[in-house]
Amino acid sequence: MKAVFLDRDGVINSLVYYPEQGVLDSPFTPEQFRLLPGVAQAIRKYHKMGYKVILASNQPGIAKGILSEEAFEAIRRKMKRELAKEGAFLDGEYYCPHHPEAKVKRLKANCGCRKPEPGLLLQAAKDMGIELSRSWMIGDGLTDVKAGKRAGTRTILMGRKKCELCQLMDEEDVRPDAIAPDLLAAAQHILKQEAK
Numbered sequence: 001m002k003a004v005f006l007d008r009d010g011v012i013n014s015l016v017y018y019p020e021q022g023v024l025d026s027p028f029t030p031e032q033f034r035l036l037p038g039v040a041q042a043i044r045k046y047h048k049m050g051y052k053v054i055l056a057s058n059q060p061g062i063a064k065g066i067l068s069e070e071a072f073e074a075i076r077r078k079m080k081r082e083l084a085k086e087g088a089f090l091d092g093e094y095y096c097p098h099h100p101e102a103k104v105k106r107l108k109a110n111c112g113c114r115k116p117e118p119g120l121l122l123q124a125a126k127d128m129g130i131e132l133s134r135s136w137m138i139g140d141g142l143t144d145v146k147a148g149k150r151a152g153t154r155t156i157l158m159g160r161k162k163c164e165l166c167q168l169m170d171e172e173d174v175r176p177d178a179i180a181p182d183l184l185a186a187a188q189h190i191l192k193q194e195a196k
């Protein structure tokens, strides 16, 4: 079994701009959760290509005390509902709830599942019988690329060719197998690789 692992924020749903902090971050309410265009279609495509589609996401909001369990669950439900409306679904969802500086004691940890650590992918592989060398990790951050590489998958960075992360990629010497602007383009890349 092979899988496409997807980061959530910035890949499945748009990031939310918080003007007070001047930052882009995860949605903290279901209302703020918006699927990006083409995501459901791309997930259907991955399934058609024989991949399991598995979410692998750092979600430290509860640990940091800025997100309630209820809101987290409500966001998950909305995500699944919105995908289902367009005939798409996820085969698994894996979240790291930890943060090294967490306010919530039980979630304060230097864990092995917070990306760039590969724990989420390794756990999913074990649970679902995934061959990581035939799998892909797709995310919009270098932490996603690192987690994929550490787990032994190929990696696709979501972004533009002239990207803000390119300098960082050079500095940290972390290179994805490809850069794609969205999940549909990533699917095209995977198809091309399989045809080789």
Ligand SMILES: [Zn+2]
Binding pocket: 096, 097, 098, 111, 112, 113, 114
């Ligand atoms: Zn963790």
